[in-house]
Amino acid sequence: MELGTYLPYLVNRVGQQFISDITPVLSEVGVDIQSWRVLIALYQRGGQPVGALSELTSINFSTLSRVLGRMEKKDLIRRLRGIDDARSFTIELTETGRRVTETILPRAAALEARATGDFSEAELAMLRQLLGKLYSGLADRADEAEDRLAG
């Protein structure tokens, strides 16, 4: 196996570079990378319970609980106790959260656009499609693994 063909390696370095690129932008508004993931998820998908948000952001649920604590302190999100089920909270953006997200979004989009400046539309679509397919493959197997443990 060669390092340069090992997918976890290729994916990790791209992911880390994305983080390095966006971090200075986030610092300007006092937001950390995890909070940013939560912000986009809520902005795009609307209010979510913690569990769904954990799934959506790939943030471990106990970590997420504390991320939400920080975000609440900064008035970026609100925890709404469920009416029908008082165990779960709906997490939603506050007006501040929405405003901060809208400040960051165009700059994040610009970073992505510049990173993919050399890509044709077809390549870009292909990359997204393949990353989606890879995720499905990984997620499927993860389910199987759970099934094996359970059954």
Next chain:
Amino acid sequence: MELGTYLPYLVNRVGQQFISDITPVLSEVGVDIQSWRVLIALYQRGGQPVGALSELTSINFSTLSRVLGRMEKKDLIRRLRGIDDARSFTIELTETGRRVTETILPRAAALEARATGDFSEAELAMLRQLLGKLYSGLADRADEAEDRLAG
């Protein structure tokens, strides 16, 4: 912008899923994810100074310094003080490190193979190529940013 087309999102969830998949394998031999990254890098590329290893693994250099501390304690790597330049160390695998790496490698390869089971050879090659291209685009811009600061 839609979440499902945002590259940092797509990349992050794949990366996290890779971590979830490999973690139980690593736990069996008492190795954490960062140490695993160092192990493969050294195994594939041979001894490296800390700085180069930081670049290669995308691990922050001060974090890496401590990762190497853990690995040294477990006799996975060795720090060799440079002969010509006593500031730098060459980090290399010990025999234990090599053995542990060779224990994990086939299982890591199997995980990757199963995750990409539905991929044609062409798709797999395309994905790797596009991830490489994306990284170049990111890295190039990062250099530019540094240049702007410097000059």
Next chain:
DNA sequence: TATATTTATTTGCAGTTACAAATAACTCAA
């Protein structure tokens, strides 16, 4: 040769993370 500057790595510190256990609230069968 002494001094300033640069480069490679480590360390202080304050904050973040993940695992497992705890809490809190719901469901359902007896």
Next chain:
DNA sequence: TTGAGTTATTTGTAACTGCAAATAAATATA
């Protein structure tokens, strides 16, 4: 309607992380 089992979230804890400052060694400059 009670209590066993389940689900959603938080918290205790120990370890990990990244920034910035410190150290250590090399190189350049006067």
